[in-house]
Amino acid sequence: MLAKGTTGLIVVDIQGKLARLVHDSESFISHCEKLIKAAQTLALPIIYLEQNPDKLGSTIEEVHSLLAPLEAIEKFTFNACEATEFRAAVQAESQVTTWLVCGIEAHICVYQTAIGLLDRGYDVHLVSDCVSSRTQTNKQLGITALMNKGVAITGLEMCLYELVKDCRAPEFRSILGLIR
Incomplete structure (x- = not known):
């Protein structure tokens, strides 16, 4: 079971044009906004990532505005666990043993980052209606x-x-108000 004191949220690459091109993008973005707001209400640590933002664009405004003043961790590897800054951010949240993961694309960066966290001994929970890919199949x-x-x-x-x-x-x- 998830517990507030030991759970954090990782937001993976909700950025640029891709965020609008993924399967059912409106619903995906709306669900991610609710998850982020709820994580903030519950005072969960949040880490967010951007894959090669100079080429793919930054985090979309509706998500970025929720996450301010946090700064995105820039990465170039699909598995964020291979990025030194991300590993340091995860390790800095020493009370967190479980990470919720949301973002895009489910079969690439989300997949590889979740496996990387799992390999490092974390309990990982994929929030299935808060991930997407360009196709439903992926x-x-x-x-x-x-x-x-x-x-x-x-x-x-x-x-x-x-x-x-x-x-x-x-x-x-507050949580009820977000999901109703």
Whole structure:
């Protein structure tokens, strides 16, 4: 089960034109916005990534504005765990044993980063309605491959209710407002 005190969020490459070209982009972006707002409400650590931003563009404005004043970690490897700055950011969150992962593309950077985290001993939960790829087939391929490798598959509502745990929790009303 997810726990607020030991869970963080990694936002992978929601940037440039690609963010608008992925399968069901409007829903994907909307779900990611809700996940980020909920993570902030729950005071979860958040790390966000940009793949080669000079070529692919920066994080889309609706996501970037939510994440400010955090700065994106620039990477060039598909597996963010191969980037020194990302490894340092993950290690700096010493209380985090579980990472929620969202972003694009499910079968490339999300897949490789999630496997990299898993290989480093973290519990990894892929938020399935907060990932996408250019095609539905590749999104499903990424999700299935991660599930087969031992990554937990969750959804936006499922992970948020798991983190809140109790309808009397002070964050419950805010979280409920995001997902209704």
